[in-house]
Amino acid sequence: MVGNGLAGVPRRIAVCLGLFACMTAQAASAAVCSGHGDVLGTSRTLVVDPREHRRIGTMQYAETLPLADGEVVLTFDDGPLPGYSDRILEILASQCVKATFFMVGSQARANPEGVRKVRDGGHTVATHSQNHPAGMHLLPIDRVRREIDEGIASVSAALGDGISPAPFFRVPGLRRAEGIEQYAASKGAQVWSADFLADDWRHVSSARVYELAMRRLEAKGKGILLLHDIQARTVAALPKILQAMKARGYRIVHVVPATAELAATPTEPSQWRLHPPPENAAILRWPKIPSFVFAGNGTLPGPWLSDSYWNDEWLTPSDRGNRRTGAASLPRQAPWPRQVPLPLPSAANLHPVPGRSIFEFRDRPRLSARAVTLLPSRRAALMVSARHGAAQAPAEASASRRKLAGKSRIGGASAPGER
Numbered sequence: 001m002v003g004n005g006l007a008g009v010p011r012r013i014a015v016c017l018g019l020f021a022c023m024t025a026q027a028a029s030a031a032v033c034s035g036h037g038d039v040l041g042t043s044r045t046l047v048v049d050p051r052e053h054r055r056i057g058t059m060q061y062a063e064t065l066p067l068a069d070g071e072v073v074l075t076f077d078d079g080p081l082p083g084y085s086d087r088i089l090e091i092l093a094s095q096c097v098k099a100t101f102f103m104v105g106s107q108a109r110a111n112p113e114g115v116r117k118v119r120d121g122g123h124t125v126a127t128h129s130q131n132h133p134a135g136m137h138l139l140p141i142d143r144v145r146r147e148i149d150e151g152i153a154s155v156s157a158a159l160g161d162g163i164s165p166a167p168f169f170r171v172p173g174l175r176r177a178e179g180i181e182q183y184a185a186s187k188g189a190q191v192w193s194a195d196f197l198a199d200d201w202r203h204v205s206s207a208r209v210y211e212l213a214m215r216r217l218e219a220k221g222k223g224i225l226l227l228h229d230i231q232a233r234t235v236a237a238l239p240k241i242l243q244a245m246k247a248r249g250y251r252i253v254h255v256v257p258a259t260a261e262l263a264a265t266p267t268e269p270s271q272w273r274l275h276p277p278p279e280n281a282a283i284l285r286w287p288k289i290p291s292f293v294f295a296g297n298g299t300l301p302g303p304w305l306s307d308s309y310w311n312d313e314w315l316t317p318s319d320r321g322n323r324r325t326g327a328a329s330l331p332r333q334a335p336w337p338r339q340v341p342l343p344l345p346s347a348a349n350l351h352p353v354p355g356r357s358i359f360e361f362r363d364r365p366r367l368s369a370r371a372v373t374l375l376p377s378r379r380a381a382l383m384v385s386a387r388h389g390a391a392q393a394p395a396e397a398s399a400s401r402r403k404l405a406g407k408s409r410i411g412g413a414s415a416p417g418e419r
């Protein structure tokens with residue numbers, strides 16, 4: 001069951017105490033972290049009750065984690081993957097930073113030791129479906145349930161000792177749908193979106209990942225950063241990101257779920273809203289997505305988060321210049337639907353004007369444009385005449401063809417060089 005969570009920090013420690021390797025790793029980490037004041041470190045642990053706040057992350061929801069200005073929560077998706085995830089863990093350990101890992105069940109099955117390494121590093125282990133379907137919002141509800149259930153089961157099996165992952169769930173690709181969220185809630189899980197991204201799943205350089213992570217953090221001033229522990233560019237960018245966070249005064253917060261033994265950190269409801277909006281202005285912050293009732297075929301409706309969604313374009317210069325000022329960071333308009341400027345015609349993209357012969361009927365008697373608009377009886381009479389070679393005067397037919405060809409030009413424009 002997901003509800004009793006890995007979160008139990010005391011329970012995790014108890015499990016670790018039974019494992020020599022775990023003790024060794026934690027002791028080494030503690031020595032490094034207590035002996036060096038120049039690392040980023042983890043400033044505090046935030047204990048959250050998933051049942052009180054079902055959906056978090058301002059990229060998609062009204063609420064996010066109750067962070068103070070300058071506080072950052074690091075999250076890593078899609079692992080564990082041997083090599084990459086190990087390097088990520090080493091980098092985090094070198095800075096004494098704790099994060100949350102949203103693991104894919106099939107990855108956990110293939111690399112259960114990787115799951116335990118994350119746990120033994122003191123990080124929060126959460127789930128991200130079994131197979132990471134590209135369009136989870138489009139799947140029938142029974143498949144959605146299976147993805148969530150099997151993802152939890154696979155990570156639980158890797159953890160062993162009856163330990164479940166934290167009741168935190170992130171939808172693959174952030175392609176949310178009411179049905180996914182409702183089922184996750186029924187499992188006691190909290191759905192995590194994010195507050196900002198670094199595009200590290202794209203074919204960009206590690207320098208670009210660093211640049212985006214820091215620029216977007218500066219714009220928001222705090223929040224949940226979504227990264228991936230299966231990408232070489234993330235491994236390459238992470239040390240610099242952590243160093244920059246340290247240099248600029250940001251603080252890392254480690255999030256764990258509340259349990260019977262571990263009470264949630266006291267918070268006010270307003271702290272869960274990054275930018276408390278007036279009730280009637282919610283649409284200005286984010287397009288409201290209607291709650292659908294499941295159709296008979298069980299298909300889940302959901303928004304398609306296109307690539308344009310991830311862009312910074314909705315941040316105005318004023319947003320960027322007013323970091324950490326609450327409402328100043330609001331998008332000035334909904335990210336979609338947006339007006340897409342169409343390219344102006346140019347010599348390169350203008351289609352050539354079709355030849356006049358295209359508009360001639362080769363296998364039938366030739367008809368003028370005027371004949372087409374005539375009454376059927378008159379048109380029939382003309383066609384009969386045409387069969388006998390007397391449809392119309394040659395001059396009239398020629399003029400009609402010119403008229404047709406002229407109207408066929410795209411947008412009435414002339415072909416390059418025709419004027």
Ligand SMILES: [Zn+2]
Nearest residue numbers: 077078172173
């Ligand atoms: Zn993912």
